[in-house]
Amino acid sequence: MAAKKAAGASLGNPRNLVHAGDIGRAALIDVADEFASRLIPVIQAIRATGALTLAAMAMELDRRGIRSARGGKWHRSSVRNLLDRTNLQA
Secondary structure: OHHHHHOOOOOOOHHHHHHHHHHHHHHHHHHHHHHHHHHHHHHHHHHHOOOOOHHHHHHHHHHOOOOOOOOOOOOHHHHHHHHHHHOOOO
């Protein structure tokens, strides 16, 4: 394939590019929804302890060793996005 590309050949199928992108986005959305739904009980438990602000919830998620969807620390914005995705109120 590298030789064909170097020779200027067009690789891939541009006719189904939009469809392939739609399938990829749908898969990413499904993964994000699943991640968020698994955290609903955790968020509810955190709120029950009195952590009601986005910053407090982020700190508590980090303290509990729960990593964000990308494996990093939690931020107020990532908690807000999680709450929006699960239709929980901030």
